[in-house]
Each structure stands twice: as structure tokens, then as C-alpha cells.
Amino acid sequence: MKTRIPLLLASAGVFALGACAQGGDPYATGAGTGTGAGMSRAQQGALAGAVVGGILGATRDHDKNGQGKDALKGAIVGAAIGGVGGAILDQQQKALQQSLNNPNIRVVNNGKYLTVVMPESTLFATDSAAVGAQGQNDLYTIARNLNQYPNSTIQVIGHTDSTGSAAYNQDLSERRARSVAGILTAGGVSSNRVSTAGRGASNPVASNETASGRAQNRRVEILIVPTG
Template identity: 40%
Template sequence: MVMMNRKIALMGLSIATSAMLLGSCSTIQSMSNTQKGAATGAVAGGALGAIIGNKAGNTAVGVLAGAAIGGVAGGLIGKKMDRQAAEIERTVPGAEVIKADEGIIVKFDSGILFDFDKTEVKPAARENIGKLVASLNQEPNTDILVIGHTDNKGTDSYNQGLSERRAKAVRDYAVSQGLAARRIKTEGRSFHEPIGDNNTEAGRAQNRRVEIVIVANDRMKEEALKEAGDS
């Protein structure tokens, strides 16, 4: 049922969520390219969901799918993302790196970042976020979305606030470490995008997480499209 719901939701998420992430950036592509990217994202969503499986929530998968442009240009972006994913895997302990086509998801168990029911980033986790920022700053032409998730213990209202505050705490610390604030946004999803069974402690532990989604910004896409056209 979870996978069926994911496939249904991805069609809308792939466009709507990417618009939320990238909406504040200046639009430097033509409308035809924008429409092409949205259409590609909608088609790619189901395939990406199958690749990623139950490792990340619909919002993260939708952002990746909605940002994809495909073709030769998409392949060029994918190569850059491969290099960055490998760098993050090498330098950021405690992070699970999920590479999917033209984007990356960096996932942290909430227990690594926060004490129980708290929103202040643990001292031990700050070094990891600092290393992630160092990697992100090596490739400035990306946009980042931080998504907070909880398990289903407690009310939806409480968990929504907790997921939002935790995502914002990660964002704020990343910005304090030198990441440009214009590049990074946040969202909280409460317990609405489980990747584990909330009826078990092991499943609930999986669901308490923060996902950091990295996608090409308009400038990277424009450069890739130009390079693909020149090749």
C-alpha cells in the first residue's frame, strides 16, 4: 500500500515540490525548457521511486524527479552529482548517501543529529554538517532542501512542529558554517512519509530522520544544456 500511494503521489509531488524548492531562484531558462523539465520529472518519478525504494520519502523523490532535465544535459549533471556524492560519502561519517540520476539525498538518523525530543544540533553532529557544507560549497550551483521527519508517537500537530524545527536547525547551522542562505530551504513532514513500519521500534527509528536533497540550480542546468548543445 505504501508503494502504491507513493506512485500515485509522485506525479503531483514531482512538480509541486520542486517548484517550492526552486521558486525563489531567478528563472534563466526558457519556458519550453521549464515545461520540459516538469514533464520529464513527472515521468521519471515512478522510476526514481523504484530506484530509491523505501530509503526516502515522497517529497525527496519528488524534488529529484521534478528537477531532472534528462538527455545529454542530464547526464552531464549526473556526472557532477556522482562526484559530489562520492565526496560526501568519503568525508561525512554517519550520513547515508543516496545517488539517483541528477540529484543526491543525504540522510541522517535523527538520533545522530539530536537528543530525544530536542531540536538543537548535537555538538558531535555539528562537525558532520560542517563537512557537508564544505562539500556543498565546492559545487555552488546546486539548491538544497532539508526535510524533517518523525515517527507517529504523539499528535500530528506536535510532530509537524518538531519536524519543521529540526529541519530549520540543520539549515541554520549549515548557514552558520558558510552555506549561502539563498541555496537552502526547509520543510517538515511530520510522520506522513514513513520508510519503516511505525508499529515496530525498529521501523519508528527509521522514520525519525532528516533528508537533505541536492539538485542542480538553474545556472547548472543552463550550462549543461549549452554544453550538450555544443557537443
């Protein structure tokens, strides 16, 4: 195995250089991803796939040649698979951003999945789990996108600020997640793809000591996780 490690690392390096040479991520600006500066998601996926595929190929070494040919084959196949997955995420993110006519909704590409962040103000009145008219329109737009990219699972997660009791906030976050999921399925998304959860005030993204911070914490996140 030791004799294959240099070739494996060299192969990964070749893929990394090739990816960087292709240019930066055209959708990185404002995406809030925080990863892979100078590389698109397709390029990041190709690099990750190359490394994983190379490791698997090296450990198997079917032809017993000891020269790392299986590692190189695995790296090539892994890069192709990873690159395709990353490209699909790039495309879906771009399509969502173009179709959603609401600047308050963010679509974040995390590399392995997308997160659609919808603040309370775009969906609900205070202390309500009933989605308003504009929020319904936005969710139907998201549902159309999900139907165009069917190879994913959808996790709808409700969040609140820390105002009120923990039990109340937990219940509200769960009801809000179910309301959002219900509209997605009404828009044609298979219920088998959709799951819901409430996190109450347990996962803040800002300080609950300020009004603006509490507003950021009151949100629903839609996680779009590719399945293949």
C-alpha cells in the first residue's frame, strides 16, 4: 500500500490543478458557502471523487501490479461521478436563484447539499404556522424546481428565537416545518422525499439579545440533499 500512496497523491494533485485551471465558481458571490474559493462545485466534487475513488482503487488493486493503476482508475471514475454531482448542484442553485423573486430568501450551496433559508417574515405572521399568500407562491416555485431535480431528499427544518418557553418554541417550529412541507407536497413533490423537524430555539444563527438577531433566528430551512 505504501508504494501506491505517492501516485495517489499525485493523481489527486493533477485533478486539483486541472479544476483550478478551469476558473472560479460563477455563483460563489453572495452564496455564503464559505468553501472552495476559486473552484466551482463541479470542480470540488471532481477533486473529492478523485481522492475517494483513488483510495478505493488502491486498496483493491485487482491486477496485483503494485504500481497504483487501480488507484488511478478509481480516481478517474470518482472524479467523473463527483464532477457530475457538483455540476447538478450548481445548476439547481442557479435555477432556484433565478426563479425566486424574493431577495429575502437565500439559496446556499454547501457543496454536498443546498439549503434554502426562508425567514419568518416571508412565510408566517408572528406566532402563526399558517403560510401567507406570498410564502405559498415562493414555496410552489421551490416545488417546481424540486420536481425538475427529482434525485434528492428534502428536509424541512423549523427554527424559532428564544422568546417564550422551550416547549412552545419546539411545538411552533414543528408546526411551521409541517406547513411548509405540506405546500411542497401540494406542489407535486413526492411525500416520500420530504421529512420535517423542529429545532425550536436550539440552533440560532444570530444573537437572541437583539431584535434583528431574533428575526434571523426565526426561519425555516429547506435542505436539498442529492441521492445520486
